[in-house]
Amino acid sequence: MAASAHTHHEHHGADLSRAAQATLEQAGEQWTDLRAQIFDVLAKFDKPASAYDIADGVSKAAGRRIAPNTVYRILDLFVGANLARRVESSNAYIANAHPDCLHDCIFLVCDSCGQTTHLDDDSITKTVRSAAKATGFAPVRPVIEVRGKCADCEDDQAAG
Incomplete structure (x- = not known):
């Protein structure tokens, strides 16, 4: 993942x-x-x-x-x-299931059931950090959360 x-x-x-x-x-x-x-x-x-x-x-x-x-x-x-x-x-x-490896984190948060998945995608957070730095801002820890529905809840809605 x-x-x-x-x-x-x-x-x-x-x-x-x-x-x-x-x-x-x-x-x-x-x-x-x-x-x-x-x-x-x-x-x-x-x-x-x-x-x-x-x-x-x-x-x-x-x-x-x-x-x-x-x-x-x-x-x-x-x-x-x-x-x-x-x-x-x-x-x-x-x-954190891999505490020995440091990455910025992107969360996928299901609004229906609350399930939260985290992704490590350094290319996305690198872009966020670069954009912040371009404005003179010194980013410490980007927080990216995507709200929506997980696959299980999306399947439940489609079936119901």
Whole structure:
């Protein structure tokens, strides 16, 4: 699915957690028990999850309340370290299945079911960065989200 110039190794399950830990530690941060718990809960969602959804999942697993503010701080760290991606329009997060590879991200967000797919297409984001630079703007992180219907919802509508 990635449209970048190379193929990604998509991590899953325990392999994804190990890749996330290695990436965070290479960034000079510690992989604490709480960070591991938050990442593991985030990685289990099949759609973007809010900090409240994640806090609820971690709280249930830990048997104690974890405040959403704590989760937000860790999610910000994860986004900065490329472990998670933030879907800006829904203020929700997804685990990055290839945290060891840095790309700008394009999100395809289904307005019907909420499913979000991310694409890495450096040619598109390079054009966006170049256009921004041409105006004297210094881009840090392009955010491109395309709203519409996923193939499943489009098929459901056509069948119904």
